[in-house]
Every structure is written in C-alpha cells, then in structure tokens.
Amino acid sequence: MKLSSKIALAALGFTAVLGLSSCNQKKTLKLFTWTYYTPTSVVEAFEKEFDCKVVITEYDSNETMFNKLVNGGAKSFDIVVPSQDYVSIMMKRGMFQPIVQTKFTNRDKINPKVLEKVTYDPEMVYAVPYYFGAAGIGVNKKKMPAGDYERNWNIFADERFKGHASMMDDYREVIGDALKYKGYAVSSKNEQEVTEAVDLIKNKWLPNIVKFDAEGFGKDFAAGNLWLCHGYAEVMYGEVPEDEWESTIDFFIPEQGGASYLDSMCILKDSKEAELATEFINFIHKPENYAQFLDFFCFPCFVNLEAEKFMKTKPLYPASAMDNCELKDDLGENLDMYYRKWEALRLQVN
Structure with a gap:
C-alpha cells in the first residue's frame, strides 16, 4: 500500500481516538503532537492497560505548537512533541517539568548515539527522544x-x-x-x-x-x-x-551526513498527570510498541534499537545512513x- 494511502486511512483511526474523549474513565491524558504521529493501536492498548483515556490534538509545525502553548494553551495539555531546537527554547523558558525517572524504566532502550547528539538534554531530564530523522x-x-x-x-x-x-x-x-x-x-x-x-x-x-x-x-x-x-x-x-x-x-543520505531533526516527548510544566504522562512515554518505548510506529512509516530503527526485532516492514533506508x-x-x-x-x-x- 502506498504510504500516502496509509496516512489517509490513519486519519480515520486517529479520529476514532479523538472520539474516545466522551468516555467516562478515571484519568485523561492530553497529548499535543504532530499529525498522524502516534499509532492508534498503541494508544488503545495504553488506555486499556492504565484504565484511562488519551485525547490527541494535532499540529503541523513547531511554530503552530509553540504559539498555541505560549498564548494560553499550555494548561490544556500534558505531553508535547517538539523538535530539537524548540525543545532547547522551551527548556530555557521553563515550560517543562522533569520526567518521573522511576516510571521511565525503558530509558535503557534509547540509542546512545542519539543521546550523543542531544547536547541540550543528554540525560533525558526533560525530553525523551521519539524519532530521529533526516532528509x-x-x-x-x-x-x-x-x-x-x-x-x-x-x-x-x-x-x-x-x-x-x-x-x-x-x-x-x-x-x-x-x-x-x-x-x-x-x-x-x-x-x-x-x-x-x-x-x-x-x-x-x-x-x-x-x-x-x-x-x-x-x-x-x-x-x-x-x-x-x-x-x-x-x-x-x-x-x-x-x-x-x-x-x-x-x-x-550522503556518507558525510547532513541536517537532521529529533522530535522528543516532553511533559508540560502545568500537566496535572505527570506520572501518567511518563507511563505513556515509557509505554511508547516498549520495543514492541515502538516497532508499530516504525512499521507504519517504514522508518529505520535508530532511536529504540530493540524495536527492530519486532518490526514487520523493511525500512526505506538503513538507520546507519544517519x-x-x-x-x-x-x-x-x-x-x-x-x-x-x-x-x-x-x-x-x-
């Protein structure tokens, strides 16, 4: 199936996830992220395991995300997924709260090569890598x-x-x-x-x-x-x-490399569900869950190396190219x- 067709079909799935907000569950986790960026199957599994609901609001650029948050929207969400330059900007502005490290048991799954590039937060105090990619x-x-x-x-x-x-x-x-x-x-x-x-x-x-x-x-x-x-x-x-x-x-991707980006999951300062947010971040990085994200886009496995053995698709290019x-x-x-x-x-x- 063409990737563009898969994305179109995903829109229906994500709409279904958004519709879950009407259910009466114990807790609600509010995710502010890129369009079609979180597998519906993983979200539904998380809701079932943690007896909660996940409400997803999407954006199409870092600028859109940032402007919404600084203009009164920060209290509306728990997790946001900015790219590296905006993570740095938002950290300096004190917009995040620390990851609850005792809940982040999958931190050892993150590729050390990625953390070497993350000079602004190499210990993942505020930002956990989600996807590292390059044109x-x-x-x-x-x-x-x-x-x-x-x-x-x-x-x-x-x-x-x-x-x-x-x-x-x-x-x-x-x-x-x-x-x-x-x-x-x-x-x-x-x-x-x-x-x-x-x-x-x-x-x-x-x-x-x-x-x-x-x-x-x-x-x-x-x-x-x-x-x-x-x-x-x-x-x-x-x-x-x-x-x-x-x-x-x-x-x-030229052997000499080039410009790249890293989207990371961060918990907003005003989040009322910080522990649940960390559980979600940890859940995403359970290798079999992260593999579902990679499979959807045929992305190479670079951030979470253990996910590779659970992948069902062949990446469009090798992770080593990055x-x-x-x-x-x-x-x-x-x-x-x-x-x-x-x-x-x-x-x-x-």
Missing part, C-alpha cells in the same frame, strides 16, 4: 542510471539534472547541507562559513534547481517531472507504486542571518 536525496533511476552521479550534496551541481531538480523550501535544511558539504557544522554561527555555503548554493546548485519545494516534490518526482529531489524518503516513496520502488527510486547527521540546533540571534541570506536565494528561483 536525503532521491534520484529517478528511469531518468538517470543509478551510480552515474556523485552520491553527496554536490549532486545538485550536476548540469544533467538542470530544470529537473528541487530542494526543500527549508533554509535550515538547504543551508545546513551545504555547510556539511563544505566541512562545517550544520548550525554554524560563523558568518563567513554560512556565506561560503550560500555561495555554493547560489553559484553551483541553484542554476540546476527548478524550485524549492517541501510539499509537492513527491508527486512531481513520481510523475517524472523531477529527476533529482532533496526531501524525506517517505514522501517520495509514498507517491510511487510499491512495485516500482526498486526500478524508480535511488534514495540515499550516523553522521547533525541536529539543527537553536541558532538564537543568528537565525536572522540565515533567513536573510535564504530570502535572497529564493527570489532567484520562485
């Missing part, structure tokens, strides 16, 4: 024979893809990957390094890029309009019939520098 590169093998190109970020300088290449409309991703290719940190605060990365994009990559696109590139890739895409594997594979995956898609990826850290006052340089780039394409 990569997809080549349409029907348009370009596999192996006849560089397998690194400089593939976007290949003139054979001119007019048929796209990169994500995300300045942290694009500039971060250019920085990584140049040998710098993806969250560099050195303006000279950032300038070098932007110059590489402008002079070498941009002439071949037809658009910056973070949403529709999967459909264009499947239709054969795009031969080279920067984006998430699940988006590309989700638009191509499964029986054509092998003949059509060459997806890879070993050298770096998290996009909070840039603070340097964010504006990135944004200004990015806007100048975008004007030359869109």
